[in-house]
Amino acid sequence: MGQGEDRLIERMGQGEDRLIERMREALPFGERTLLWSGDDCAEISAPEGHVLVTTDVLVEGRHFLTDWSAPGQIGRRAAAQNLADIAAQGGVPSAFVVSMVVPDNTDTDWLLDVVSGFGAEVAPTGAGVVGGDLSGGSQFSIAVTALGYAPHGPVRRSGARPGDIIAVAGTLGMSAAGFELLRTEAVAASLHSEEALGDWYLPVSTYRVPRPPLRAGVAAAASGATAMMDISDGLSIDLARMAKASNVMMDLYPQRLQEDVARLLPAARKTGKDAWQWVLHGGEDHAMLATFPPDTILPTPFRVIGGVGTVGQDTSSRIRIDGQPLNEGGWDHFN
Amino acid sequence: MGQGEDRLIERMGQGEDRLIERMREALPFGERTLLWSGDDCAEISAPEGHVLVTTDVLVEGRHFLTDWSAPGQIGRRAAAQNLADIAAQGGVPSAFVVSMVVPDNTDTDWLLDVVSGFGAEVAPTGAGVVGGDLSGGSQFSIAVTALGYAPHGPVRRSGARPGDIIAVAGTLGMSAAGFELLRTEAVAASLHSEEALGDWYLPVSTYRVPRPPLRAGVAAAASGATAMMDISDGLSIDLARMAKASNVMMDLYPQRLQEDVARLLPAARKTGKDAWQWVLHGGEDHAMLATFPPDTILPTPFRVIGGVGTVGQDTSSRIRIDGQPLNEGGWDHFN
Numbered sequence: 001m002g003q004g005e006d007r008l009i010e011r012m013g014q015g016e017d018r019l020i021e022r023m024r025e026a027l028p029f030g031e032r033t034l035l036w037s038g039d040d041c042a043e044i045s046a047p048e049g050h051v052l053v054t055t056d057v058l059v060e061g062r063h064f065l066t067d068w069s070a071p072g073q074i075g076r077r078a079a080a081q082n083l084a085d086i087a088a089q090g091g092v093p094s095a096f097v098v099s100m101v102v103p104d105n106t107d108t109d110w111l112l113d114v115v116s117g118f119g120a121e122v123a124p125t126g127a128g129v130v131g132g133d134l135s136g137g138s139q140f141s142i143a144v145t146a147l148g149y150a151p152h153g154p155v156r157r158s159g160a161r162p163g164d165i166i167a168v169a170g171t172l173g174m175s176a177a178g179f180e181l182l183r184t185e186a187v188a189a190s191l192h193s194e195e196a197l198g199d200w201y202l203p204v205s206t207y208r209v210p211r212p213p214l215r216a217g218v219a220a221a222a223s224g225a226t227a228m229m230d231i232s233d234g235l236s237i238d239l240a241r242m243a244k245a246s247n248v249m250m251d252l253y254p255q256r257l258q259e260d261v262a263r264l265l266p267a268a269r270k271t272g273k274d275a276w277q278w279v280l281h282g283g284e285d286h287a288m289l290a291t292f293p294p295d296t297i298l299p300t301p302f303r304v305i306g307g308v309g310t311v312g313q314d315t316s317s318r319i320r321i322d323g324q325p326l327n328e329g330g331w332d333h334f335n
Numbered sequence: 336m337g338q339g340e341d342r343l344i345e346r347m348g349q350g351e352d353r354l355i356e357r358m359r360e361a362l363p364f365g366e367r368t369l370l371w372s373g374d375d376c377a378e379i380s381a382p383e384g385h386v387l388v389t390t391d392v393l394v395e396g397r398h399f400l401t402d403w404s405a406p407g408q409i410g411r412r413a414a415a416q417n418l419a420d421i422a423a424q425g426g427v428p429s430a431f432v433v434s435m436v437v438p439d440n441t442d443t444d445w446l447l448d449v450v451s452g453f454g455a456e457v458a459p460t461g462a463g464v465v466g467g468d469l470s471g472g473s474q475f476s477i478a479v480t481a482l483g484y485a486p487h488g489p490v491r492r493s494g495a496r497p498g499d500i501i502a503v504a505g506t507l508g509m510s511a512a513g514f515e516l517l518r519t520e521a522v523a524a525s526l527h528s529e530e531a532l533g534d535w536y537l538p539v540s541t542y543r544v545p546r547p548p549l550r551a552g553v554a555a556a557a558s559g560a561t562a563m564m565d566i567s568d569g570l571s572i573d574l575a576r577m578a579k580a581s582n583v584m585m586d587l588y589p590q591r592l593q594e595d596v597a598r599l600l601p602a603a604r605k606t607g608k609d610a611w612q613w614v615l616h617g618g619e620d621h622a623m624l625a626t627f628p629p630d631t632i633l634p635t636p637f638r639v640i641g642g643v644g645t646v647g648q649d650t651s652s653r654i655r656i657d658g659q660p661l662n663e664g665g666w667d668h669f670n
Contacts, residue, residue: 097390130388
């Protein structure tokens with residue numbers, strides 16, 4: 001419709017200018033911002049002569065539930081996910097823009113908490129939140145675009161070579177464990193008291209706001225990483241994507257994942273799930289997954305989890321674990 | 336939720352890879368694209384050492400109705416709106432990313448038509464559509480981020496000076512007229528036959544896909560425009576924003592707007608509306624609104640519509656028409 005559009009902002013009980021002003025106060029300007037929000041465009045310095053760009057949309061009821069996450073956590077998560085994409089290219093973030101679709105009955109303070117959480121997650125990186133847009137709609141969603149630059153050149157997912165080591169920085173399966181824990185009623189009930197989470201704090205808080213080691217991304221680029229991506233959909237599926245893009249075979253060493261599994265055993269017992277499934281297939285920890293030449297001294301906190309091999313005639317499965325093809329649920333770790 | 340998320344794409348009857356592949360085929364790579372969609376980030380060349388960025392979100396039922404616009408037009412409109420923002424800063428577009436929230440029952444061909452329309456609108460500019468994201472949700476929306484650069488430096492809205500001329504490039508009130516025409520049943524019924532629109536073709540097609548003269552933006556910058564923005568909310572409200580940002584008074588010359596009004600008289604008669612209201616207050620034509628030093632030879636198709644004056648003690652109204660304060664509906668053009 002457009003011309004006849006009801007104005008969300010006015011019905012939220014304060015003038016658009018005032019609401020936008022309060023949002024701006026909660027958002028970092030950014031070290032590379034030449035012109036901030038307020039004109040048709042923002043302007044960002046890019047002295048390297050290139051810019052990285054990535055975008056993600058999070059939808060209430062699909063990517064998060066307002067019953068499970070506080071508004072500040074929803075904002076932090078939206079930022080963290082895009083920060084991980086920039087880091088996974090060997091990049092440093094410079095600027096963010098954010099579009100939100102907001103139901104008319106949304107509480108203004110709730111919305112400002114989302115925005116504040118977003119700003120708080122971005123601020124320590126030196127990047128700015130330089131623009132955005134708001135619309136009414138039936139379902140809350142937040143679309144984020146992040147810009148950045150790659151001081152050592154961007155690391156793509158297609159550069160893994162046979163003989164490289166496979167390394168990861170960050171947790172595996174922790175978000176998936178948190179998701180399952182939140183599905184058990186008692187844990188969900190402790191939403192607003194992080195202390196009450198006790199042993200479940202790490203998985204639940206990782207589900208709510210993934211905290212991958214972002215600086216490991218640019219450190220990996222500096223150390224000569226041959227390929228990199230973040231693990232958003234799960235180690236198995238993302239490793240398969242990297243293997244396909246690089247036309248190689250990837251071998252996982254299960255003993256290198258034992259510690260990840262051990263850390264999740266209490267949560268697995270609590271929920272009746274399998275910790276190995278979480279580690280191999282759980283998404284949204286946004287850990288950095290990278291390959292390096294075999295003699296590389298890995299930057300902290302990368303750790304070896306496998307090796308890159310030559311692809312054979314059978315390309316139906318490009319990932320192996322302990323020498324066996326790994327498909328979803330296809331590896332029997334009890335043997 | 337995330338971890339338990341139903342996968343929209345799989346339920347749409349084809350694999351995610353295949354759908355994404357079909358979308359990519361419909362999208363331009365872009366002259367400045369170093370690395371396209373497929374990695375965590377795309378990479379865009381920015382040899383000027385800066386980048387412009389702007390974002391907008393369009394929501395079904397708020398900014399457009401699927402009964403009033405074909406899917407290709409929805410895609411074109413989303414692109415055009417962001418192209419106008421880049422142009423209005425004196426910029427040239429380099430890259431786009433797009434996030435869409437898509438209801439589960441959405442027809443795949445409808446969605447591909449939206450994407451194709453978007454790509455078709457962007458392609459002639461030389462920019463690329465370099466990445467995106469898809470999510471399920473209850474209501475269709477499309478969030479667009481555009482990047483660009485300003486070859487003559489960016490033109491902000493805050494630079495208008497007393498003595499400057501006010502000029503506009505593009506139509507005024509045409510989209511508002513189209514909106515009102517579509518609200519009359521007979522015109523809405525001719526949605527799928529543009530020929531059948533007859534006399535209403537220009538306003539209705541402008542409502543569906545605004546077509547501001549984009550190259551006029553960078554031409555204005557080259558000609559020394561002191562301030563510029565696009566008219567998204569209406570001449571009166573956007574001119575007031577420019578006047579406030581520049582701390583000046585803006586005087587409109589009504590005789591310079593007579594032709595805009597005359598062109599809309601048939602539509603005004605058809606709908607019982609006031610063509611002057613459309614010209615002064617109608618939004619979404621996305622015409623370029625700029626100020627220039629008084630001796631400037633205006634680049635085509637800019638035309639003078641007013642002059643910039645000194646702000647007095649009374650800043651309650653910064654826009655005048657024919658010497659009288661102009662507020663919404665506050666000017667009686669019949670006198």
